[in-house]
Amino acid sequence: MIYGFEPEFVVGLFILVIGTIAAAFPRPRNYMIRLINLEIPGFGLLLIMLSYNEALALFTFGVISVLSTFIYVRVIQKREALAS
Amino acid sequence: MDEIVMAGCIMLVLIGTFSAALGRDPFNKLISLSVMIAGIFPFIVDRGYVDVAAALALIAPLSTIFILMACQRREPS
Numbered sequence: 001m002i003y004g005f006e007p008e009f010v011v012g013l014f015i016l017v018i019g020t021i022a023a024a025f026p027r028p029r030n031y032m033i034r035l036i037n038l039e040i041p042g043f044g045l046l047l048i049m050l051s052y053n054e055a056l057a058l059f060t061f062g063v064i065s066v067l068s069t070f071i072y073v074r075v076i077q078k079r080e081a082l083a084s
Numbered sequence: 085m086d087e088i089v090m091a092g093c094i095m096l097v098l099i100g101t102f103s104a105a106l107g108r109d110p111f112n113k114l115i116s117l118s119v120m121i122a123g124i125f126p127f128i129v130d131r132g133y134v135d136v137a138a139a140l141a142l143i144a145p146l147s148t149i150f151i152l153m154a155c156q157r158r159e160p161s
Contacts, residue, residue: 011094011098011127015097015101019105021105022104032151036110036117043121050127050128050133058128058136059140062144066147069147070147077154
């Protein structure tokens with residue numbers, strides 16, 4: 001599409017940059033917003049992996065990102081239970 | 085992929101990304117994230133990875149459910 005790159009690669013790179021900035025500087029500065037913003041660069045990386053035809057990496061990364069989100073949510077809940 | 089379909093999917097992805105990055109309410113951000121994921125799936129199917137697309141379609145909403153669980157826990161306090 002642009003300079004001979006594939007559209008998946010260009011869109012994935014764009015999402016990766018936007019999502020990283022959003023995760024680094026979340027607008028209401030709390031961990032819940034940061035956790036949601038962390039999902040955005042994950043899918044950008046998924047698109048970049050797709051442009052290199054890495055099917056196994058795509059599958060593994062998708063599963064592990066969901067698993068890590070589950071662990072983060074458990075940690076947050078435990079922290080809130082400790083705080084209250 | 086068809087050019088018009090690809091332009092529509094890229095537009096869906098960009099709208100979802102910007103509205104998820106700039107939104108303030110967690111629920112609005114989750115809905116925008118789902119819009120972005122919906123725009124990504126046609127690219128995966130276009131490459132011929134239908135099995136990966138099916139597995140991701142089953143697994144990706146789980147993270148939404150987990151984050152929603154944390155949002156609900158956060159609401160009363």
